[in-house]
Amino acid sequence: MASPQESTQKFRWHYADFDDSRFPNPGRSLFFFVVLISIILLVALLFLYARWACNVEYSPPPAPPHPTISSAPAPPWGLDSTTINCLPIVLYKASVDAGSIMESECCICLGMFGDGDKVKELPGCKHVFHSECVDKWLNTHSSCPLCRASLRADSPV
Known part of the structure; x- marks a missing residue:
């Protein structure tokens, strides 16, 4: 056992006395x-910048206003109300007429025709629809809803 005098003796050394040559990478x-910490920090900052740059929304510059060629309004896509009202209205009859079978449902509302229903027959293609259904269609379109044949008088088709 150590004497009390030895245990009270202070441990003294100086940093210059420390020999680090026994370590595998002395001083390095x-x-x-x-x-290594600097490289990791640099890569993390580059990653965050790239993420921010990719999330910025691209907004193109505003387009210059287009000059109007004429002030006349564009022709409507649908037919006018007088043309729609001139289409023939017939009463539906569920029978074979002259060797041809009439359609049994309105392809616009998918409702079945009943005997005595008022249906409109389109000229040219002879397709029939409920009057209310085809009137709404023809206000916005100028063709048959089933075969897309044009109903305009000035149309070449």
């Missing part, structure tokens, strides 16, 4: 650690 380990 702190430098490599700082370089």
Whole structure:
């Protein structure tokens, strides 16, 4: 056992007395650690910048106003109300007429025709629809809803 005099003796050494030559990388380990942390921090900052740059929305510059060629309004897509009202209205009859079978349902509302229903027959293609259904269709379109044949008088088709 150590004497009391030896245990009270202070341990004295100086940093210059410390020999670090026994370590595998004497004096270089702190430098490599700082370089490694710096590289990791740089890569993380580049990643965050790339993410921010990709999330910025692209807004194109405003387009210059187009000059109007004429002030006349564009022709409507549908037919006018007088043309729609001139279409023939017939009463539906569920029988074979002259060797041809009439359609049994309105392809616009998918409702079945009943005997005595008022249906409109379109000229040219002879397709029939409920009057209310085809009137709504023809206000916005100028063709048959089933075969898309044009109903305009000025149409070449």
